[in-house]
Amino acid sequence: MRRFVLIAVPFLWLLALFLIPFGIVLKISLSDVALARPPYVPQFSWDEGIRAFLSQLDFENFAFIGAGAIVVTVVAIALLAAVAFPVYGLVFRRFFGGGLKALSIRSLIAAVVSVVAGILAVVIVFAVISFFFPSVVSLLEVDDYLYFQAYLSSLKIAAISTALTLLVGYPMAYGMARSPNSWRPTLMMLVILPFWTSFLIRVYAWRGILSQEGYLNQVLLWLGVIGEPLTILNTNTAVYIGVVYTYLPFMILPIYAALEKLDVSLIEAAEDLGCSRSSAFWLVTIPLSRPGIVAGCFLVFIPTLGEFVIPSLLGGSGTLMIGKVLWEEFFNNRDWPVASAVAIILLLILIVPIVLFQRNQQRQAEAGG
Amino acid sequence: MTQTVFAPWTDPAAKPLIRFRHVTKRFGDFTAIEDLSLDIYEREFFALLGPSGCGKTTMMRMLAGFEDPTEGTIELAGEDIGAVPPNKRAVNMMFQSYALFPHLTVRDNIAFGLKREGKPKDEIHARVEEMLRLVQLQKFASRKPHQISGGQRQRVALARSLAKAPKLLLLDEPLGALDKKLREETQFELMDIQEKTGTTFVIVTHDQEEAMTVASRIAVMKDGALMQVATPSQIYENPSSRYVADFLGDVTILEGKATKLGDAYEVHWAEGQPPLRAKSTLALADGAGCHLAIRPEKVEIHGEKPADDNVLRGKVIDIGYLGNISTYHVQLANGQTIRAQSFNTERDTRRAFTWEDEVWVNWTENCAVLLDH
Ligand SMILES: Nc1ncnc2c1ncn2[C@@H]1O[C@H](COP(=O)(O)OP(=O)(O)O)[C@@H](O)[C@H]1O
Ligand SMILES: [Mg+2]
Numbered sequence: 046m047r048r049f050v051l052i053a054v055p056f057l058w059l060l061a062l063f064l065i066p067f068g069i070v071l072k073i074s075l076s077d078v079a080l081a082r083p084p085y086v087p088q089f090s091w092d093e094g095i096r097a098f099l100s101q102l103d104f105e106n107f108a109f110i111g112a113g114a115i116v117v118t119v120v121a122i123a124l125l126a127a128v129a130f131p132v133y134g135l136v137f138r139r140f141f142g143g144g145l146k147a148l149s150i151r152s153l154i155a156a157v158v159s160v161v162a163g164i165l166a167v168v169i170v171f172a173v174i175s176f177f178f179p180s181v182v183s184l185l186e187v188d189d190y191l192y193f194q195a196y197l198s199s200l201k202i203a204a205i206s207t208a209l210t211l212l213v214g215y216p217m218a219y220g221m222a223r224s225p226n227s228w229r230p231t232l233m234m235l236v237i238l239p240f241w242t243s244f245l246i247r248v249y250a251w252r253g254i255l256s257q258e259g260y261l262n263q264v265l266l267w268l269g270v271i272g273e274p275l276t277i278l279n280t281n282t283a284v285y286i287g288v289v290y291t292y293l294p295f296m297i298l299p300i301y302a303a304l305e306k307l308d309v310s311l312i313e314a315a316e317d318l319g320c321s322r323s324s325a326f327w328l329v330t331i332p333l334s335r336p337g338i339v340a341g342c343f344l345v346f347i348p349t350l351g352e353f354v355i356p357s358l359l360g361g362s363g364t365l366m367i368g369k370v371l372w373e374e375f376f377n378n379r380d381w382p383v384a385s386a387v388a389i390i391l392l393l394i395l396i397v398p399i400v401l402f403q404r405n406q407q408r409q410a411e412a413g414g
Numbered sequence: 415m416t417q418t419v420f421a422p423w424t425d426p427a428a429k430p431l432i433r434f435r436h437v438t439k440r441f442g443d444f445t446a447i448e449d450l451s452l453d454i455y456e457r458e459f460f461a462l463l464g465p466s467g468c469g470k471t472t473m474m475r476m477l478a479g480f481e482d483p484t485e486g487t488i489e490l491a492g493e494d495i496g497a498v499p500p501n502k503r504a505v506n507m508m509f510q511s512y513a514l515f516p517h518l519t520v521r522d523n524i525a526f527g528l529k530r531e532g533k534p535k536d537e538i539h540a541r542v543e544e545m546l547r548l549v550q551l552q553k554f555a556s557r558k559p560h561q562i563s564g565g566q567r568q569r570v571a572l573a574r575s576l577a578k579a580p581k582l583l584l585l586d587e588p589l590g591a592l593d594k595k596l597r598e599e600t601q602f603e604l605m606d607i608q609e610k611t612g613t614t615f616v617i618v619t620h621d622q623e624e625a626m627t628v629a630s631r632i633a634v635m636k637d638g639a640l641m642q643v644a645t646p647s648q649i650y651e652n653p654s655s656r657y658v659a660d661f662l663g664d665v666t667i668l669e670g671k672a673t674k675l676g677d678a679y680e681v682h683w684a685e686g687q688p689p690l691r692a693k694s695t696l697a698l699a700d701g702a703g704c705h706l707a708i709r710p711e712k713v714e715i716h717g718e719k720p721a722d723d724n725v726l727r728g729k730v731i732d733i734g735y736l737g738n739i740s741t742y743h744v745q746l747a748n749g750q751t752i753r754a755q756s757f758n759t760e761r762d763t764r765r766a767f768t769w770e771d772e773v774w775v776n777w778t779e780n781c782a783v784l785l786d787h
Binding site: 308310311313314315316317318319320321324328329333412 | 478479480500507509510511515517526530531560574575578
């Protein structure tokens, strides 16, 4: 009985805060847009009965936004990655004796081989599926490419921003972990401090920095670095800056946690055994902080994929992100059913990185325990 | 079979492998090592012994290249290694914490140093197998460090540090984490490996038994300085100072004034107690203050007064029974306690003496060590 109660609490939590809202959104996504309040039909009523209600639901909205093609594309990317990464490791171990040297000609060869293997795997899988289930091909027909592009562009922006955040965050986390013990709480505080003010205001403040007459341009003009003000605001560059700025702590904290646990004597042991400073870094520090890197990347990638505030405040008309599209469908077009379908597909796409993230966390916990 | 005794330190022509010349190491204004000079010879098993914080690890870290001496030089095979970074020294270190790479298997841990040398693959493979055999870990080669026991981890660390066949192997409290039985076994394994590979070992320990067991010579350290450097038996039987005598093994130390008497000294050490005779080569002025160090196993205990020198009377106040030996704490009339040890050769629980027994203790004049500081 007690066990039941204990399990029931998180389940009720999940039910109330995820499953019920999800069910409502799913239902809306299967409805049709209407000039009514709320702006969709059908509405459930006891008089007509549940069968009549269900018969009015359909997948039109999903077909409209090209959900089939989007899901197929995401699955293809996931499959490519799932094949390419192990192949990369395998090639390295088989033919290069595992002696990992970053950015060498060997890693380039291994990368090319693994990407080719991944593409081959994708092509074969899709050829087999379309041979046995020809109807699948019809999934790839798309009515309006806007949504498809928005998803792809979100993936691209999220991936690039994650990489940039890693490039900025890793050295900061490294510096923190190598700083004297007495400084660390202060440095940690400085990283977390921005959370104490509104995210909206901080992102808005970047408009003042990045605009044509903004502080950045003023400083650069004054220094004579540039002759004309740069156009940064309302471009993707501004979005990258905004994402890196906003999500940096999510990257720093897990990497810092991993680096702080790292025993300095491991680096000394590597040097003792013949490593230079830099090869000790690549062979010991990076592999041992990998769980932190992976966790940080997911913590940045997952929210960035559906990000709405940053692209709408800093991005321009050319910045296509699914969060923005979602917002416009809901509030400008008042097309709740299509917006709901967009949200459902976004969630499906996010399941892949979330599951991978969970697996990384679990493996880390097992290795630690 | 005749065997020449291994004692290069007695040979003035022998070239030391390591040479500390007036080495001082400061951390800020704290002096960890002070003006220390020391020679260590090839194929030696050299032990640094001393209490925690006396600078043993600092000595090792200077040899490995992780710390630079503030003053003085360190030579390896005749070359000043001051400017040589750790990865270029023919020195490997087995770390106090083992420092095994948790993301690599046992095999890859051992191969790590060899791969950095860019040797051919099959050569590395052969060497790794040889090392695995040496430490008997073939069966565990594919495991990760967290999947093996503490004793096995320690052997991996040893194999990893030996794999590159260094001129000098540094072992920083290598057996600290092992339980007593495993530690003793491993000590003999270490000696065996040292003999087989012919590597020079420098071992750090704060366990005097361990130092006595494995070492060809021991350096006893105190507060960053060497107190005595000698073979285990010399250190034990002829300590040069009260500190060394006290640090190694069990000892009773009496304080008194010496008077020359033939080839020995007579030590007056307490009112109402007979003076004690001790043979010594020390040159002490008459009436000079001195210490007399007496090892308990050299002290005999009697029920009746023996007709020898150096006889003291007291009563048994405590008995330490250790199975193979018993230690009697005998208190004299002036309150001083003398420890006497006897072997329990009979399998009989009835002991010869018991608490409160009146006894006499004595030792020969060769057995007590006279110390001037
Ligand atoms: N990096 C350092 N900075 C400051 N003091 C140090 C440092 N390393 C060692 N010490 C000090 O030097 C002394 C000797 O240390 P160590 O060589 O580690 O002793 P041990 O004999 O226990 O191995 C200790 O008092 C220690 O506090
Ligand atoms: Mg130490």
